[in-house]
Amino acid sequence: xxxxxxxxxxxxxxxxxxxxxxxxxxxxxxxxxxxxxxxxxxxxxxxxxxxxxxxxxxxxxxxxxxxxxxxxxxxxxxxxxxxxxxxxxxxxxxxxxxxxxxxxxxxxxxxxxxxxxxxxxxxxxxxxxxxxxxxxxxxxxxxxxxxxxxxxxxxxxxxxx
Amino acid sequence: xxxxxxxxxxxxxxxxxxxxxxxxxxxxxxxxxxxxxxxxxxxxxxxxxxxxxxxxxxxxxxxxxxxxxxxxxxxxxxxxxxxxxxxxxxxxxxxxxxxxxxxxxxxxxxxxxxxxxxxxxxxxxxxxxxxxxxxxxxxxxxxxxxxxxxxxxxxxxxxxxxxxxxxxxxxxxxxxxxxxxxxxxxxxxxxxxxxxxxxxxxxxxxxxxxxxxxxxxxxxxxxxxxxxxxxxxxxxxxxxxxxxxxxxxxxxxxxxxxxxxxxxxxxxxxxxxxxxxxxxxxxxxxxxxxxxxxxxxxxxxxxxxxxxxxxxxxxxxxxxxxxxxxxxxxxxxxxxxxxxxxxxxxxxxxxxxxxxxxxxxxxxxxxxxxxxxxxxxxxxxxxxxxxxxxxxxxxxxxxxxxxxxxxxxxxxxxxxxxxxxxxxxxxxxxxxxxxxxxxxxxxxxxxxxxxxxxxxxxxxxxxxxxxxxxxxxxxxxxxxxxxxxxxxxxxxxxxxxxxxxxxxxxxxxxxxxxxxxxxxxxxxxxxxxxxxxxxxxxxxxxxxxxxxxxxxxxxxxxxxxxxxxxxxxxxxxxxxxxxxxxxxxxxxxxxxxxxxxxxxxxxxxxxxxxxxxxxxxxxxxxxxxxxxxxxxxxxxxxxxxxxxxxxxxxxxxxxxxxxxxxxxxxxxxxxxxxxxxxxxxxxxxxxxxxxxxxxxxxxxxxxx
Numbered sequence: 001x002x003x004x005x006x007x008x009x010x011x012x013x014x015x016x017x018x019x020x021x022x023x024x025x026x027x028x029x030x031x032x033x034x035x036x037x038x039x040x041x042x043x044x045x046x047x048x049x050x051x052x053x054x055x056x057x058x059x060x061x062x063x064x065x066x067x068x069x070x071x072x073x074x075x076x077x078x079x080x081x082x083x084x085x086x087x088x089x090x091x092x093x094x095x096x097x098x099x100x101x102x103x104x105x106x107x108x109x110x111x112x113x114x115x116x117x118x119x120x121x122x123x124x125x126x127x128x129x130x131x132x133x134x135x136x137x138x139x140x141x142x143x144x145x146x147x148x149x150x151x152x153x154x155x156x157x158x159x160x161x
Numbered sequence: 162x163x164x165x166x167x168x169x170x171x172x173x174x175x176x177x178x179x180x181x182x183x184x185x186x187x188x189x190x191x192x193x194x195x196x197x198x199x200x201x202x203x204x205x206x207x208x209x210x211x212x213x214x215x216x217x218x219x220x221x222x223x224x225x226x227x228x229x230x231x232x233x234x235x236x237x238x239x240x241x242x243x244x245x246x247x248x249x250x251x252x253x254x255x256x257x258x259x260x261x262x263x264x265x266x267x268x269x270x271x272x273x274x275x276x277x278x279x280x281x282x283x284x285x286x287x288x289x290x291x292x293x294x295x296x297x298x299x300x301x302x303x304x305x306x307x308x309x310x311x312x313x314x315x316x317x318x319x320x321x322x323x324x325x326x327x328x329x330x331x332x333x334x335x336x337x338x339x340x341x342x343x344x345x346x347x348x349x350x351x352x353x354x355x356x357x358x359x360x361x362x363x364x365x366x367x368x369x370x371x372x373x374x375x376x377x378x379x380x381x382x383x384x385x386x387x388x389x390x391x392x393x394x395x396x397x398x399x400x401x402x403x404x405x406x407x408x409x410x411x412x413x414x415x416x417x418x419x420x421x422x423x424x425x426x427x428x429x430x431x432x433x434x435x436x437x438x439x440x441x442x443x444x445x446x447x448x449x450x451x452x453x454x455x456x457x458x459x460x461x462x463x464x465x466x467x468x469x470x471x472x473x474x475x476x477x478x479x480x481x482x483x484x485x486x487x488x489x490x491x492x493x494x495x496x497x498x499x500x501x502x503x504x505x506x507x508x509x510x511x512x513x514x515x516x517x518x519x520x521x522x523x524x525x526x527x528x529x530x531x532x533x534x535x536x537x538x539x540x541x542x543x544x545x546x547x548x549x550x551x552x553x554x555x556x557x558x559x560x561x562x563x564x565x566x567x568x569x570x571x572x573x574x575x576x577x578x579x580x581x582x583x584x585x586x587x588x589x590x591x592x593x594x595x596x597x598x599x600x601x602x603x604x605x606x607x608x609x610x611x612x613x614x615x616x617x618x619x620x621x622x623x624x625x626x627x628x629x630x631x632x633x634x635x636x637x638x639x640x641x642x643x644x645x646x647x648x649x650x651x652x653x654x655x656x657x658x659x660x661x662x663x664x665x666x667x668x669x670x671x672x673x674x675x676x677x678x679x680x681x682x683x684x685x686x687x688x689x690x691x692x693x694x695x696x697x698x699x700x701x702x703x704x705x706x707x708x709x710x711x712x713x714x715x716x717x718x719x720x721x722x723x724x725x726x727x728x729x730x731x732x733x734x735x736x737x738x739x740x741x742x743x744x745x746x747x748x749x750x751x752x753x754x755x756x757x758x759x760x761x762x763x764x765x766x767x768x769x770x771x772x773x774x775x776x777x778x779x780x781x782x783x784x785x786x787x788x789x790x791x792x793x794x795x796x797x798x799x800x801x802x803x804x805x806x807x808x809x810x811x812x813x814x815x816x817x818x819x820x821x822x823x824x825x826x827x828x829x830x831x832x833x834x835x836x837x838x839x840x841x842x843x844x845x846x847x848x849x850x851x852x853x854x855x856x857x858x859x860x861x862x863x864x865x
Contacts, residue, residue, distance in 0.1 A: 018397070019377065019378050019395050019397060019398060020377045020378070020397070020398075020401075022401075023397045024397065027396060027397045030343075031395075031396055031397070035336075036336070036337075036338035036340075036342075036343035037335070037336020037337065037338075038336070039340070039342065039467065040342060040467065040468075040545070041466050041467055041468075041548070042468075042548040042794065042795060043400075043547065043548055044548055044794055044795070046548075046794060046795040046796060047466060047548075047795055049466060049467065076336065077335070077336030078335075078336050080336075081335070082335065083331055083335055086334075086335070090334050090335060093330075093334045094326065094330065094331065094334060097326060097327060097330065097762055097763075097766060099327075099330055099333060099334065100198040100199065100200070100516055100766060100767075100770055101197070101198025101333075101466070101513075101514075101515045101516035101517075102198070102329070102330060102332075102333025102334070102339075103198075103333070103340060103466045103467050103514075103515035103516065104466050104515075105333050105334055106333075106336045109334065125804070127803075128802075128803040128804040128806070129803075129804055131803040132802045132803050132804050134803070135466055135795060135800060135802075136466070136803075137464060137465060137466045137515070137516050137518075137774070137800065138198050138466075138516040138770045138774070139769060139770030139771065139772065139773030139774045139777075140766065140769075140770060141773060141801075141803050141806040142769060142773075142806060142808070142809055143766070143769070144803075145803065145806075
């Protein structure tokens with residue numbers, strides 16, 4: 001057991017003590033904190049299914065040692081919105097029916113949030129480039145790109161947060 | 162007269178296997194078809210909503226459970242709506258008829274005066290105070306379907322045909338624990354299997370101490386024969402141990418696929434079974450010319466976004482398995498044969514996984530969990546494959562070589578067509594034996610069935626879509642079923658349809674060029690099928706097809722058409738692309754006729770997905786061998802990225818035809834061929850081998 005450390009997840013302070021110092025952040029989120037929304041895809045930082053925000057930057061949680069977020073702020077898909085009060089991105093993904101199996105969506109929506117927080121009016125090509133680290137195998141890409149554009153417009157119009 | 166029962170309803174005639182009214186205001190639809198990311202559960206709910214006249218919100222769908230749902234075999238082959246949906250319609254119509262009889266008796270009226278509005282029974286349009294739930298105690302659904310219920314006519318549908326938001330998507334968009342990977346059971350242990358490097362490899366030595374050291378937390382081992390698994394309470398530790406085991410376990414009798422076996426041409430000189438279909442060989446008529454060309458495609462991976470996962474619990478002599486496989490009943494049979502249990506001792510329940518495009522590692526992971534669970538009675542076991550494990554060990558789709566021999570008449574049209582195919586099987590599913598990876602490591606693996614493929618009459622495996630739909634007087638298929646392949650092969654979306662349509666539709670373009678005809682006009686000149694003509698004409702209009710666009714400019718357009726399996730949906734696709742240093746797709750247009758469409762947006766989503774996945778196969782994908790499977794992650798097996806995806810426009814035609822036609826696999830073949838034809842148009846040179854790599858583009862330019 002390593003020493004315990006604190007970090008913030010979706011606005012809440014947590015204290016964890018992973019079994020070893022190479023325990024990935026993803027395992028702590030899913031297996032210790034029970035936050036299953038962040039998905040395991042490869043464990044190799046290649047597919048983006050595990051994308052979370054660490055201090056507002058998109059990071060892949062699958063191979064990142066959990067201790068590296070000590071004292072930092074982590075946002076996962078669960079931290080964006082709820083069915084009752086969806087984040088504009090989530091609303092846009094629902095509106096566009098942007099997904100098939102949906103396994104990649106948590107990581108994609110979080111990566112899109114990082115983009116829109118930085119660039120509120122991205123061109124289609126900029127959205128695509130920002131999502132190139134996220135794999136969608138079912139082929140929902142165009143719906144996803146449309147959803148991000150739509151969310152950007154909604155956030156510019158005042159629905160943002 | 163009663164309606165004839167659709168096949169799945171004939172096989173599962175009891176109505177309580179199809180629907181239930183579990184509590185006031187609620188309807189449960191039971192289906193053997195499972196959610197693979199294709200939206201089938203939503204479509205089934207829409208079908209039941211219309212046939213029962215209840216709102217969609219009242220319906221929940223329970224699927225793929227050997228203890229509860231109908232046995233509909235595999236969710237595969239674009240058959241869910243065409244067959245399973247039609248069966249559900251009739252089951253609901255029969256159930257509704259039983260309720261109307263009960264209501265008429267209770268109300269003392271004629272059943273013909275009754276109707277239903279959102280579950281409430283109306284008499285001559287007036288409320289009666291009765292509904293499905295007040296009547297439920299009077300109506301037993303533990304009876305067999307008779308076909309006595311009259312399913313609605315297309316004009317009476319309201320839910321069917323309306324684009325409907327997917328019922329399963331909100332959970333996924335809000336990060337709910339919806340996937341099998343997210344399932345946790347009390348006392349659950351995590352497990353990884355130390356995979357045999359090849360099917361008959363034997364364990365030579367295990368350095369348990371090294372594995373325990375790497376785990377840095379307590380782990381246990383389960384070993385039987387050459388099956389070795391690691392278990393523990395901490396998933397991270399088990400994963401570390403599994404990685405360490407790659408070096409800490411030595412194997413003997415290892416046989417790895419070699420680089421020389423990677424290409425489809427390797428199949429030519431192998432042991433094979435020859436199977437023939439179609440018209441007998443005929444000598445060339447005088448005045449005909451011969452056209453021959455050979456097309457190929459390498460091995461492909463399913464490459465689902467998540468590695469396979471399963472849970473199992475063996476308790477009090479009963480095994481329960483949770484899996485994201487495509488066929489819970491066939492898996493139950495294969496597990497029973499493997500574990501020497503009676504099928505009644507096993508319950509297999511489907512839980513959603515990531516997108517499934519065919520026989521991937523799901524069944525194997527389920528077998529892993531089951532084998533371990535048998536050795537750890539009372540403790541639930543969760544297995545999750547590693548990414549590399551998925552790529553290396555999932556069943557691949559076979560490489561294929563397709564040689565087209567055509568006799569061309571003086572009018573430039575084909576008069577005799579032979580498709581000669583070399584391929585491994587496209588049916589390695591566990592239902593036909595016990596093709597479960599972990600089972601091969603056991604001391605007494607059940608024998609493999611003799612070599613076989615999906616019969617042509619059932620849509621064909623390697624032969625799927627090899628026969629042109631076009632009006633050609635004589636057509637035949639010569640199938641060379643290669644009985645031993647370098648890696649395990651089985652079903653991937655469309656089976657042989659993608660390489661066969663690629664070959665056939667590229668050949669049609671080559672024939673059009675020989676005849677000096679425009680590819681669209683040429684296709685229309687050899688097909689009288691009005692639905693085929695309609696989608697070809699429609700897509701040409703959508704794309705503003707220009708018959709006179711010059712070839713060899715670096716920008717090209719191509720068209721291709723197929724009717725999936727020659728009996729499901731029709732699809733025509735036009736692709737526009739740039740072919741320079743690399744091929745860049747600009748725009749794809751698609752017109753499809755899937756007959757009656759239950760959820761138009763869902764069908765379009767599937768057609769779009771098929772286009773993108775096929776584009777990825779054609780432009781990027783091939784499993785490489787190099788003393789083992791050398792495509793083991795997303796860098797060694799790249800797929801199409803967001804920045805590489807073209808604009809796509811899809812239009813459905815003829816959506817109110819009374820008969821639904823399976824749609825999920827309809828675009829893969831036509832997209833592949835349209836890309837092939839567009840590349841040829843752009844380069845002024847033909848490439849007949851997939852994938853269309855930069856090396857092949859360069860070689861084609863130098864050759865021609």
